[in-house]
Amino acid sequence: MVKPRLILVLGDQLSQGLSALRAGDKSRDIVVMAEVMAEGSYVRHHPQKIVLVLSAMRHFAAELQAQGWQVAYTRLDDPDNSQSIGGELLRHAAVHGATEVLATRPGEWRLIAALNDLPLTVSQHPDDRFLCSDAEFATWAKGRKQLRMEWFYRDMRRKTGLLMQGDDPAGGQWNFDHDNRKPARADLLRPRPPRFAPDAVTAAVIALVRDRFADHFGGLDGFGWATTRPEAQQALDHFITHALPRFGDEQDAMLQDDPTLSHALISPYLNIGLLGWHEVCKAAEDAWRAGRAPLNAVEGFVRQIIGWREFIRGIYFLEGPDYTTRNALGAQRALPPLFWGAKTQMACLSQAVGQTRDLAYAHHIQRLMVTGNFAMLAGVNPAEVHDWYLSVYIDAFEWVEAPNTIGMSQFADGGVVGSKPYAASGAYIDRMSDYCAGCAYRVKDKTGAKACPFNLLYWDFLLRHRDRFAKNPRMAQMYRTWDKMDATRRDTVLTEAADFLRRLDAGETV
Incomplete structure (x- = not known):
């Protein structure tokens, strides 16, 4: 008798097109899916993220069973659950007499290593749900002095023919x-993304997560994310029809009473596999060709998918398992409690963190130019920043989150992802949002008791790292501006920045 795999x-x-499933045989093989505490708690994931993944897993397992697959599914509260992926593979291997595992390579080095360490024969098949394979990206990167997304993106456009x-x-x-x-301006007529009422499966998962992960940051009230492919397709269709036409104009804007603006909110579905890159980009391109969306909006959206998303994944696997430990700027400050909801007088941070707590979501500019910018300017240890982003966002999986945080947001990789740090004063946030109008600080004040902390920390950051950045052609002008300032003002800026950081370290409300 042939042993099952x-x-x-x-x-x-x-x-459905997962490489491990394609390599399998319904007549002999057993699909293993497991809800385990090790995956829910290696960082303190937002409860909504845990609900999304577990509910989507249960729905997907039911689909596979309906297609004739034998599925060995372990629920989180199963008394026999070993609570780790490796443990569940070993347990089911013993039950079924299996010695071989077919897997699609995970998106985290941590899990890749765990599978390689098993006393079973594990075949890790490439994850070909992406446009650019690891080998293709490595070939593209070889010999280049700098890896820049723009040049990669153009090659992906040529490869796919999208918008060509x-x-x-x-x-x-x-x-x-x-x-x-x-x-952007407040607009009551701006369409809101669809929310999906939890079905019985999702409701049961919500109850389980509420019980098991009650101490994790974030709420579960109003959970309305899609947990099946048909629902994810509805979310995509709604975006293409109602929000894509305004996406380009508003993609970098921030409004305190409108957390979603015209964003798609489909990244969670792309990242767990309910949607694929091609159908998403083709839908956007079709809307442009039919005259239903302008080219600037469609190009900006397509660039995020086949440009940035693919580039970031390529960086993650090219740079290797130690990427998340990098700290090129030597930042060592502990992550401030305000990132976990402690009170702050800074309206932009209060808005971004509060929205993250309630929705498990903030768009890319809130992440990059508010929370990320503040963490970098304040010198927060990038490993702690990485753990925070991986924990709190519903679309965060390490292959996509780590290069965005370690590389783009914190410049901790020393310039692998970006040619300069994304450092900005309060003026940028004021220009792109309505946050500053109601803030306890005054964004126009450069010094003084009410000066926006971003204004102080911006110069403090540049001066701390002058040796590294002064010759960067994209930053040299700012150092010339600093050097032209009155000496008394320069001293005041640095003194007040130091006092702000002292109060931050002391746990005072800032």
Whole structure:
């Protein structure tokens, strides 16, 4: 009798075309899916993220069973649950007499190593749900002095033919960023993303997560994320029809009473496998070709998918398992309690963190230019910042989160992802949001008791790292501006920045 093989399907691999499933045989193999505490708690994941993954797993397992697969599914509260992926593979291998595991390579080095360490024969198949394979990215990167997303993105456009007119980019240019950096105004008619009422499966998971993860940061009230592929497709269709036309104009804007603006909110579904990159980009392109969305919006959206998303994944696997430990700027400050909801007088941080707590969501500019910018300017240890982002966002999985945080947000990789740190004073936040109008600080004040902390920390950061950045052509002008300042003002800026950081370290409300 032929021994069965185990086919591992992880919570972010919920795709019918998964390589491990394609390699399997319904007549002999057993799909293993497991809800385990090790995955729910290696960082303190937001409860809504845990609900999304577990509910989507249960729905996907039911789909596989309906297709004729034998599924060995372990629930979190199963008394026999070993509470780790490796432990569940070993347990089911013993039950079924299996010695071989088929897996699609995980998106975290941690799990890749765990599978390699098992006393079973584990075949890790490439995760070909992405446009660019690891080997292709390594070939593209080889010999380049700098790895820049823009050049990679153009190659992906050529490869796919998306938004191309022959050999040329649609509209005569590759990038419409200059059209996509506008502030937004409150608009009661702006469509809101759809919310999906929990079915019986999701309701049971919510109750379980509320019981088991009550001490994790974030709330569960009003959970309304899609947990099945049909619901995810509805979310995509709604975005394409109602929000994509305004996406480009508003993609960098921030409004305190409108956390979603015209964003898609489909990244969780892409990252757990309910949607694929091609269907998402093709839907956007079709909308442009049909005259239902402008080119600047569609190009900006497509760039996020086949440009940034694919580039970031390539960086993660190219740079290796130690990437998350990098700390090029030597930042050592502990993550301030305000990131976990402690009171702050800074309206922008209060808004971004509060929204994250309630929704498990904040869009890319809130992450990069508010929470990320503050952490970098304040010199927070990037490993702690990385853990925080991985914990609190519903779309955060290490392959996508780590390069965005360690690289783009914190410049802790020393310039692998970006050519300069994304450092900004309060003026940027004021320009792109309505946060500053109601803040206890005054964004126009450069010094003094009411000066915006971003204004102080911006210069403090530049001066701490002058040796590294003064010769950077994209930053040299700022150092010239500093050098032209009155000496008394310079001393005041640095003194007040030091006092702010002292109060931050002391746990005072800032």
